[in-house]
Amino acid sequence: MQRLSSLAAIQSFLDETAYSDDKFYRSPAQVLLERKAHCVDGALLAAAALRRLGDPPLVLDLRAERDDDHVIAVFRRNQHWGALAKSNVVGLRYREPVYASLRELVMSYFEPYYNLEGERALRSYSDPLDLSAFDALDWERRPDAIEPVICRALDDLPHHALMTPAMIADLRPIDARSFEAGLLGANPKGLYQPAPR
Secondary structure, eight states: OTTOOSHHHHHHHHHHSEEOOOSSOOOHHHHHHHOEEOHHHHHHHHHHHHHHTTOOOEEEEEEESSSOOEEEEEEEETTEEEEEOOOSSGGGSOEEEEESSHHHHHHTTTTTOBOTTSOBOEEEEEOOEEGGGGGGGTTTTOOTTIIIIIIHHHHHSOEEEOSOHHHHHTOOOOOHHHHHHHTTTOOGGGSOOOOOO
């Protein structure tokens, strides 16, 4: 954890870490040891590392339709929001702290957030969750509380819709070139398989 001493170092570590297609969660300590993570594991590791930089350990949930949700660690610099993230796809990772609001930050994920049918999937985002509320559960070292407590707390937070039903109905599929580019280097086993309509 000591070498994760900057935003760049944290994101580089996440990018170098193998994407996990496992159905269980790893604590930040386990991610450091095993060098394997999916988005929840990566967001928790990033939040723990951010806390050592003096930031609160904040994560938020990006909710999707016919795709996996995505969890990111968020932070502020000069009154602007940025994000650190582990993802199986190219466009759902780091964001520079240049966004004036959380909604603006979240909307930067809209274009690259699509499912294997080419459908734009992002629908809403949660309020930030401060992980320091769970310090008594030792979440940085133990995975026991991640799914039953932290993931449930994220799900239970208010989520803010990004679009109206009419806007959703007018969405067009992602183009083929962007589709291929976004999946560059993806672990196929970790990709959400939408059920046929």
